[in-house]
Amino acid sequence: MTKETPSAAGLAALIDARRELPGATLPMLHAIQDAYGYVPDEALPMIASALNLSRAEVQGVVSFYHHFRRTPPGRHIVQVCRAESCLAMGAEELEAQVKAKLGVDFHQTTTDGAVTLEPVYCLGNCACSPAMRVDDDILGRMNGRRFDTVLHALRQTEGASA
Amino acid sequence: MSVRIYVPIDSSALSLGAEAVARAIRHEAAVRDLAVDIVRNGSRGLFWLEPLVEVDTPQGRIAYGPMQAEDVRGLFDAGFLQGAEHSLCHGPTDRIPFLAGQERLTFARVGITDPLSLDDYLAHGGFDGLKRAIAMAPAEVVKEVTDSGLRGRGGAAFPTGIKWKTVHDTPAAQKYVACNADEGDSGTFSDRMLMEGDPYCLIEGMAIAGLAVGATQGYIYVRSEYPHAFRTLQAAVERARAAGWLGASVAGCGRAFDIDVRLGAGAYICGEETSMLESLEGKRGVVRAKPPLPAVSGLFGQPTVINNVMSLASVPVILARGAAFYRDYGLGRSRGTLPFQLAGNLRHTGLVEKAFGVTLRELLEDYGGGSFSGKPLRTAQVGGPLGAYVPASQFDVALDYEQYAAMGAMVGHGGIVAFDDTVDMAKMARHAMAFCVEESCGKCTPCRIGSVRGVEVIDRIIAGEERGRNIALLNSLCDTMLAGSLCAMGGMTPYPVQSALKHFPEDFGIDKTAAA
Numbered sequence: 001m002t003k004e005t006p007s008a009a010g011l012a013a014l015i016d017a018r019r020e021l022p023g024a025t026l027p028m029l030h031a032i033q034d035a036y037g038y039v040p041d042e043a044l045p046m047i048a049s050a051l052n053l054s055r056a057e058v059q060g061v062v063s064f065y066h067h068f069r070r071t072p073p074g075r076h077i078v079q080v081c082r083a084e085s086c087l088a089m090g091a092e093e094l095e096a097q098v099k100a101k102l103g104v105d106f107h108q109t110t111t112d113g114a115v116t117l118e119p120v121y122c123l124g125n126c127a128c129s130p131a132m133r134v135d136d137d138i139l140g141r142m143n144g145r146r147f148d149t150v151l152h153a154l155r156q157t158e159g160a161s162a
Numbered sequence: 163m164s165v166r167i168y169v170p171i172d173s174s175a176l177s178l179g180a181e182a183v184a185r186a187i188r189h190e191a192a193v194r195d196l197a198v199d200i201v202r203n204g205s206r207g208l209f210w211l212e213p214l215v216e217v218d219t220p221q222g223r224i225a226y227g228p229m230q231a232e233d234v235r236g237l238f239d240a241g242f243l244q245g246a247e248h249s250l251c252h253g254p255t256d257r258i259p260f261l262a263g264q265e266r267l268t269f270a271r272v273g274i275t276d277p278l279s280l281d282d283y284l285a286h287g288g289f290d291g292l293k294r295a296i297a298m299a300p301a302e303v304v305k306e307v308t309d310s311g312l313r314g315r316g317g318a319a320f321p322t323g324i325k326w327k328t329v330h331d332t333p334a335a336q337k338y339v340a341c342n343a344d345e346g347d348s349g350t351f352s353d354r355m356l357m358e359g360d361p362y363c364l365i366e367g368m369a370i371a372g373l374a375v376g377a378t379q380g381y382i383y384v385r386s387e388y389p390h391a392f393r394t395l396q397a398a399v400e401r402a403r404a405a406g407w408l409g410a411s412v413a414g415c416g417r418a419f420d421i422d423v424r425l426g427a428g429a430y431i432c433g434e435e436t437s438m439l440e441s442l443e444g445k446r447g448v449v450r451a452k453p454p455l456p457a458v459s460g461l462f463g464q465p466t467v468i469n470n471v472m473s474l475a476s477v478p479v480i481l482a483r484g485a486a487f488y489r490d491y492g493l494g495r496s497r498g499t500l501p502f503q504l505a506g507n508l509r510h511t512g513l514v515e516k517a518f519g520v521t522l523r524e525l526l527e528d529y530g531g532g533s534f535s536g537k538p539l540r541t542a543q544v545g546g547p548l549g550a551y552v553p554a555s556q557f558d559v560a561l562d563y564e565q566y567a568a569m570g571a572m573v574g575h576g577g578i579v580a581f582d583d584t585v586d587m588a589k590m591a592r593h594a595m596a597f598c599v600e601e602s603c604g605k606c607t608p609c610r611i612g613s614v615r616g617v618e619v620i621d622r623i624i625a626g627e628e629r630g631r632n633i634a635l636l637n638s639l640c641d642t643m644l645a646g647s648l649c650a651m652g653g654m655t656p657y658p659v660q661s662a663l664k665h666f667p668e669d670f671g672i673d674k675t676a677a678a
Contacts, residue, residue, distance in 0.1 A: 025444030083348030126505035
């Protein structure tokens with residue numbers, strides 16, 4: 001999932017396309033993060049100016065929501081669920097295994113830039129706990145062995161596209 | 163003649179390999195030169211059997227599961243296209259006991275139909291409720307919902323019809339219907355299943371609400387953790403609009419209603435209704451003080467109906483079959499059905515829609531089949547991360563809003579997370595406080611500071627420091643949070659904490675006899 005590098009023209013186009021929406025801040029931020037993988041600093045004054053807000057107000061919105069990132073993430077995002085249903089089915093053990101296999105803690109990216117690891121509270125896959133998410137794929141009944149298979153497949157697609 | 167095969171496209175089924183199964187079936191059928199028509203349906207809610215593939219036969223739909231791609235060739239060999247016997251075969255889906263005992267009103271179509279097919283929706287009674295609502299005066303529609311006894315399924319259980327009446331009676335040039343699809347409670351997935359498996363049902367419920375209260379614009383606020391549900395809803399709204407079920411003249415009635423699907427951004431608090439409004443307006447999801455009620459001054463300051471997905475999705479059947487039909491299910495002041503969600507450490511996890519009055523024991527044992535691990539079940543958390551831990555001694559209390567409230571618990575959104583006897587309840591109590599630290603919007607002090615202090619005090623109790631004094635302190639802190647918080651986040655975090663402490667004092671290092 002290689003993302004484009006942010007450009008002023010690209011940001012302006014994403015912002016302009018949404019400026020007429022009621023409550024446009026979140027739709028703009030989503031569009032920017034979907035395109036670039038994060039919300040770059042230069043986007044904030046542009047959003048503020050488009051919506052007649054102060055830059056501080058936009059900064060406040062971005063920082064409130066866990067979903068929005070301020071720095072470029074790895075090429076893939078891996079989330080491990082830490083909510084109750086998954087805890088009842090061994091999520092702590094899974095979390096430890098995933099961290100060990102990737103060699104990173106939560107909110108960190110592997111040294112090769114492939115994977116950013118994040119915690120998540122509930123993916124709505126509670127009937128198939130413990131759950132994880134890899135990019136937009138939700139995974140159920142996970143364990144260390146199944147994660148190995150997923151990671152292997154990720155690395156292979158990376159090798160193929162590189 | 164091609165054989166129709168159903169392979170679910172529900173997130174949970176996909177999370178277990180349903181996509182690879184669908185591909186394998188298509189491939190195997192092509193190799194054998196057999197004609198198959200693969201329908202990607204929602205889930206039937208029998209998640210321990212997912213991916214659950216069904217074959218349409220003259221004897222009805224025959225279930226096979228849990229199926230993996232590597233099983234497909236053997237199933238073709240065994241003749242599964244004819245519904246033949248196989249070790250993965252469960253016979254006719256409708257007769258699987260888990261499903262046969264349910265009372266599916268809201269979930270009548272989920273798993274049966276192709277979620278995005280309007281033809282399928284219409285063939286299964288879709289839009290019957292909307293058609294009837296169009297022929298009625300708005301006030302009559304509101305009365306029908308009030309008479310059905312429907313109460314907010316998101317957790318607060320406020321009578322839906324009364325909320326609608328306030329919006330109906332408040333004059334304004336612009337009103338809104340805001341659907342809360344920020345289903346962040348752990349152990350809950352009924353909103354997601356319905357949005358992915360029968361999205362037109364939610365759209366129909368919102369359109370009925372819009373016509374009833376005079377709102378022309380609806381918003382669905384979906385959490386960002388639900389990428390599949392978001393895409394399904396967007397596609398469904400487009401198709402419904404193209405077919406004239408939404409837009410300037412809903413089904414040709416001359417009145418307008420349209421829907422915009424919006425994505426949340428990973429803030430649990432945005433499941434609180436006023437915080438959701440702030441987020442829809444493009445702001446930080448900080449809770450608003452009430453009054454004013456959102457029904458009077460809600461989204462962009464206008465009168466707004468805010469309902470959970472399940473509440474709105476229950477409206478079509480109420481209008482189609484009448485208030486009395488719905489009200490006949492349930493007991494006391496809890497009328498109708500609730501789609502319970504069985505999660506955590508259970509053999510048979512999934513969705514069980516039953517009338518209120520069913521007990522936790524029936525759900526955990528008869529439907530759930532006991533613990534997945536084979537160890538005794540010790541407790542279940544009912545109603546999400548802010549719900550109480552119910553001990554086995556209370557498993558026989560009927561699930562009903564009032565009876566649960568009377569024992570210091572809550573039915574909430576109907577999520578049930580089961581734990582076996584290896585659970586450490588002091589750790590779960592700490593988890594509840596830590597979750598509140600993470601997700602508090604920060605507006606009120608009891609929630610913002612109280613949760614941080616809560617984690618610290620529980621840590622001291624676990625470490626054995628001045629246990630008696632710290633337990634008293636924790637209870638006092640919980641009282642402050644309960645009485646002093648602006649919303650349910652801080653106000654209900656004490657539920658899991660104090661229920662754990664009350665029912666499982668031994669996990670906190672307290673002599674059971676001394677604790678009560």
